Amino acid sequence: MNFASDNVVGASRPVLDALIAANEGARASYGNDDETRAVEARLSEIFEREVAVCLVATGTAANALALSAFVPPYGAVLCHANAHVMEDECGAPEFFAGGAKLIGLDGVGAKIAPQTLARALAAYPAPTRQSPPFAVSISQASECGLVYRPAEIAALAEVARGAGLSLHMDGARFANALVALGCSPADMTWKAGIDVLSFGATKNGCLAAEAVIVFDPARAKALPILRKRSGHTLSKGRLLGAQLLGYLGDDHWLANARHANAMAARLADGLRRLPGVRLAWPAEANEVFPVLPLPVAERLRAQGAIFHPWAPTALPEEFVLEAGEGVFRLVASFATREADVELFLARAAEAVSAAA
Template identity: 60%
Template sequence: MNFASDNIVGASAPVLQAIVEANAGAMAAYGNDEISKRVRTRFNEIFEREVSVFFVTTGTAANALALSSAVPPYGLCVCHREAHIIDDECGAPEFFMHGAKLAGLPGVGAKLRAEDVAAYLESLPKAVKQMPPKALSISQVSEGGMVYGLDELSALGGVCREHGLSFHMDGARFANALVSLGCTPAEMTWKQGVDILSFGATKNGGLMAEAIVVFKPELAEALDYRSKRAGQIISKGRLAASQFEGYFADDHWLANARHANRMAALLSAGLLQVPGVRLGWPSQANEVFPIIPKALDRALKAAGILYHGWTELSLPETERVADHEVLIRLVTSWATREEDVRRLLELASSEVGRQAAE
């Protein structure tokens, strides 16, 4: 049973079928085909306005290129200190921003609060020695599996406007956040001030389906050139774009995300019934971060259950992991089976019961 991430499962059947159908015949290259044009129109419909869309193959490429359009080489991008862009992308954002820096701030569950961002921005000296802040980047869902509410997004958007920052959203788990909030894509992005979005589908049923969606036109001006220099202008662009046709058809993307979130909710609720187990923070999408006894951790791993340990940096001030405990991350996906979730819960419950009886 593998709960290591939501990118460990393959692509969904509708996505694969769309690729097969797009494969037939000859079409214009480099994204000038009819499929790519249809998908760009579909993005306009989904976001209820005209947007610029750039297809890329990885979330790292999406984030790095998106930020490169918003932050000059002498600038600063503010993010959470455990954000994917600062922890897991091997310096790609800084590389494509040509030397600009990332400034990581703390926050429970890997979320940023508007008041903390504002306080940090106001504390920066206004001198040529200091790199000026040019963008704010948040992850929706956060690296802690938490979801920014619309009021929180609006507040962060307000801080960006007040301080002249572009507002970037890393939406690697965009659909999971969307169904968690029960809102529209427009309500979760540009209506709250988001200027540019890394729209991820790979973790929710795509093969390698990522896109940069731009709401602020001036940020799109050079992205074609930046994408080409990064090797992200895809020759057979129709095969990349076609994934989104299968993904969006019949709201397949939303159904996938609802299933993943539902499996995480089942897992979260079940773990809370196991003595000695608690959550580091609430589970709001498709990731669960329980604090469990080390003996249980060993037993689960011995049973072949795969997952990752996690850092304690984003725990609330009132929460601590004791010496006999460990914080772990469990991730569910569109393909997670309910029987696997229940099997994990049964193993956890029986193991804790066995240890208590000894």
């Protein structure tokens, strides 16, 4: 019953098989290999246009490099106050960008509304007083498990474009958001106004592989240099390319995400049926945020369930957290078993009954 995150499980079989195959023999180094070239071509097919691709091993590297390529050291990035780039990357985006500043905005469910962005830009002081904004960063799915619809992304892009800003998407759970929406990768990115994407794969089946994707290759010329300078250019780059080939082959990445989302939906449906349990936000991708009485959470943990408390911020305005309650996060993965979901729900029912 480990629902701590979708990165607590290992890699999926097609990814491991591709990695083992690429391990044999000798290849050109530093990404000048057939596997990397094949992944670049495959991603251009998936996104329905020529894209620039920069492979890295971690999501933090992908986000930090993506932003550093679009934001100068004296610039700023507008993002949600609870965004992963803001709260969970130890200042890596600022460090990689040479001192660029992150500025947090409010929003229900850790999503930025277009009107919130517009107000923030309208109230922005003169650039000689504060770092001028150069980019907006959104998380797909958000830190509260919500997804941006293509129309929402397009509305944000319109505001950003009006101010001359680029739009970055942190797609750590890109595949989960994509299958939840049922749209194409192109519809959810460049067609809606995304300039640069951190394409996540490690949470959805890869061992350690992510990609920075720039939708106008002319704007990506600095990325290989920035990657090398930051220490994220692997000499055995084919092992990154191989993982992504296994991940993307036969739509394996989408199948993994559909399974994770289905397990999260099953968890959410079962939990909301329990008396005294509700959801802080809808379960739109593969994360579930139940509000539990604290004794119920303690009993579940004592019985071996693993999940994390979550900050009660970004809640809907009408949502009231009662004394003795807490918000918690449960994450389903491509490897989550139905038996684990059913066991957790049974234990939760027992805990609710005991607390009553």
